[in-house]
Amino acid sequence: MTFATFIAKNALRNKRRAALSILSVAVSLFLLVFLMVGLRLFTHPPETAGAELRVAVRNKISITFLLPARQRPLIEKIDGVTAVTPFTWFGGIYKNEESTTFAQFATDPAKLRQIFTEMKMPEEAYTAFAAERIACVLGKLSADKYGLKVGDRIVLTSSLYPNPMEFKIAGIYSGTQDDKNLYFRQDYLDENSELKGQVGMWWLKVRSADDMPRVIETINKTFENTSAAVRAETERAFQLGFISMWGNISLLVSLISSAVVFTLLLVTASTMSMAVRERFREMAILKALGYRRHMLFAFILAESFGLAAAGGLLGIGGGYCLFTYGDVPKMTNGFITALQVTPDILGIAAAVTAGLGILSSLMPALSVMRMSVVQGLKSLD
Amino acid sequence: MEIHAVDSAPGVHYQLRVMADTSIVEIRDLTKTYLQGEIKVTALDNVSVDIAPGEFLALMGPSGSGKSTMLHIIAGVDRPTSGTCRVQGVNVPNLNESDLADWRNQNVGFVFQTFNLIPVLTAFENVELPLLLTRLNRRERREQVENALSLVGLKDRMKHLPRQLSGGQEQRVAIARALVTDPALIVADEPTGNLDHQSATEVMNILKSLSGQLGKTVIMVTHDPKAAAFGSRTIHLEKGELVKE
Numbered sequence: 001m002t003f004a005t006f007i008a009k010n011a012l013r014n015k016r017r018a019a020l021s022i023l024s025v026a027v028s029l030f031l032l033v034f035l036m037v038g039l040r041l042f043t044h045p046p047e048t049a050g051a052e053l054r055v056a057v058r059n060k061i062s063i064t065f066l067l068p069a070r071q072r073p074l075i076e077k078i079d080g081v082t083a084v085t086p087f088t089w090f091g092g093i094y095k096n097e098e099s100t101t102f103a104q105f106a107t108d109p110a111k112l113r114q115i116f117t118e119m120k121m122p123e124e125a126y127t128a129f130a131a132e133r134i135a136c137v138l139g140k141l142s143a144d145k146y147g148l149k150v151g152d153r154i155v156l157t158s159s160l161y162p163n164p165m166e167f168k169i170a171g172i173y174s175g176t177q178d179d180k181n182l183y184f185r186q187d188y189l190d191e192n193s194e195l196k197g198q199v200g201m202w203w204l205k206v207r208s209a210d211d212m213p214r215v216i217e218t219i220n221k222t223f224e225n226t227s228a229a230v231r232a233e234t235e236r237a238f239q240l241g242f243i244s245m246w247g248n249i250s251l252l253v254s255l256i257s258s259a260v261v262f263t264l265l266l267v268t269a270s271t272m273s274m275a276v277r278e279r280f281r282e283m284a285i286l287k288a289l290g291y292r293r294h295m296l297f298a299f300i301l302a303e304s305f306g307l308a309a310a311g312g313l314l315g316i317g318g319g320y321c322l323f324t325y326g327d328v329p330k331m332t333n334g335f336i337t338a339l340q341v342t343p344d345i346l347g348i349a350a351a352v353t354a355g356l357g358i359l360s361s362l363m364p365a366l367s368v369m370r371m372s373v374v375q376g377l378k379s380l381d
Numbered sequence: 382m383e384i385h386a387v388d389s390a391p392g393v394h395y396q397l398r399v400m401a402d403t404s405i406v407e408i409r410d411l412t413k414t415y416l417q418g419e420i421k422v423t424a425l426d427n428v429s430v431d432i433a434p435g436e437f438l439a440l441m442g443p444s445g446s447g448k449s450t451m452l453h454i455i456a457g458v459d460r461p462t463s464g465t466c467r468v469q470g471v472n473v474p475n476l477n478e479s480d481l482a483d484w485r486n487q488n489v490g491f492v493f494q495t496f497n498l499i500p501v502l503t504a505f506e507n508v509e510l511p512l513l514l515t516r517l518n519r520r521e522r523r524e525q526v527e528n529a530l531s532l533v534g535l536k537d538r539m540k541h542l543p544r545q546l547s548g549g550q551e552q553r554v555a556i557a558r559a560l561v562t563d564p565a566l567i568v569a570d571e572p573t574g575n576l577d578h579q580s581a582t583e584v585m586n587i588l589k590s591l592s593g594q595l596g597k598t599v600i601m602v603t604h605d606p607k608a609a610a611f612g613s614r615t616i617h618l619e620k621g622e623l624v625k626e
Contacts, residue, residue, distance in 0.1 A: 001505075001506045001513070003513065006502070010501060012501075013501045286510070287458075288456070288491050289485070289486060289491070289511045289514075289558075290485045290486025290514050372458075372459070373459070377458075377497075
């Protein structure tokens with residue numbers, strides 16, 4: 001027998017309790033990883049390819065306020081701007097859905113391709129999209145969900161526009177962060193809209209990252225004292241601006257995470273205290289046999305740490321595998337396309353596990369250290 | 382052996398001192414008091430005893446007489462309030478915590494009334510426990526454990542868990558554990574208290590042979606006169622004092 005064997009045997013002496021302890025740690029650590037991953041998603045949304053050269057331009061007051069189409073040529077003239085497309089929210093509902101289940105935007109097909117280069121579609125799809133008035137392109141996730149294919153016609157009804165609009169699917173795209181959306185032609189929307197000559201926002205591409213700050217500043221200044229002042233910002237800033245509308249998510253998640261960890265600490269500390277209290281007499285025997293206080297402290301610490309580590313491995317490992325290798329879009333119904341379990345997150349979760357193992361054993365271990373052999377021998381089993 | 386009177390004046394209570402020519406245990410004026418709530422309790426009151434090497438000493442007395450307290454002090458698991466207790470020349474109460482732990486591991490074997498085996502360890506592993514603190518390698522430890530279990534007649538049960546053993550067998554495993562480091566001193570606190578007559582006799586015979594054949598000094602606390610009869614000497618304690626025999 002070794003000390004390691006001795007510790008393991010003690011840790012597993014009550015298999016049901018050990019299993020429940022490990023499970024409770026596993027579930028809690030999984031939840032913690034999930035919260036941290038979710039928080040990261042909101043505070044550091046994944047960067048798409050080409051995002052570093054994209055600029056979002058919206059109404060300065062609110063994104064819900066439209067912009068005049070006449071702004072486009074002015075933006076196109078700015079040195080450093082290589083492509084500009086309108087981006088107007090349609091908000092249509094498909095068939096019997098109760099709400100909008102995938103976003104629809106009116107755009108300029110040719111410019112859309114230039115700006116969102118990560119979008120992958122066959123060449124003929126792009127051609128058809130640009131050629132036909134009612135053509136649209138649909139994200140693969142939505143196409144799969146509704147069983148739609150190229151050539152299908154769909155009708156969308158929006159509360160924002162007077163008439164339902166029929167679209168013909170010219171292509172199905174993939175490769176973007178959000179392969180759910182539908183893109184159609186701005187000029188087709190203008191035919192159907194009482195707000196002709198208005199767009200939701202602009203997306204544009206700059207020549208290089210060096211041009212970005214100057215282009216943004218120029219755009220903002222150009223429309224500063226007009227009836228449609230704009231806010232131009234990088235794609236990242238635009239994404240984070242959306243997230244900030246949800247409130248202080250970071251604080252909320254931190255509070256929930258803290259509550260989870262604290263509760264877990266109480267549970268594991270209670271379990272360890274019970275486990276050690278049952279063994280006071282055995283600890284006294286070990287002391288009588290010559291085992292020093294610090295050794296008994298180490299035994300208890302190792303036992304607690306081992307159980308916490310087993311639970312941590314299960315929970316953190318499970319979270320890592322699920323979020324890294326699992327079909328996240330399918331699991332979240334397309335709401336989330338990817339989750340990143342970064343080394344930082346793994347490190348924090350591992351540190352919480354270690355801290356748990358140590359802290360939950362401190363009080364019982366100190367009791368054992370302070371207990372005299374005579375006191376321990378008198379304690380009841 | 383000599384008997385010394387503390388004071389030769391008439392009417393004085395004689396303090397029993399039994400002096401051997403060489404003593405393995407020398408206790409002088411040992412006193413132990415402790416507080417029970419607000420009440421001061423005197424567990425031992427100026428006790429002086431010498432114990433010879435290889436002796437099988439039975440400590441008897443009613444409940445609360447201080448016999449277990451005396452045993453604990455000799456074994457180094459308790460400290461006196463005053464007085465000295467030398468075991469093999471070492472003033473045991475003066476040792477610090479760490480040295481005392483080491484000293485116990487090397488010099489004392491414990492046998493308790495309730496066996497006190499670790500339930501998740503086999504008989505082999507229970508006996509091996511004290512050896513894990515030594516520098517013996519795995520093979521050497523195995524050899525010593527098997528020898529100890531053979532001495533108590535349980536080598537064939539070494540892979541059994543305590544719950545798979547009878548009470549008498551458990552106590553024999555406990556004796557093997559007490560022996561395995563080859564200590565000079567074996568202390569037994571009511572070793573037959575939880576055993577039936579037959580098992581008790583077996584255990585007492587083993588303890589007697591440890592003293593007689595292996596030269597171990599056995600100090601046993603007991604209520605049972607039949608168990609005490611196995612000893613080579615019996616001393617009585619009452620209210621913390623040695624009673625004149």
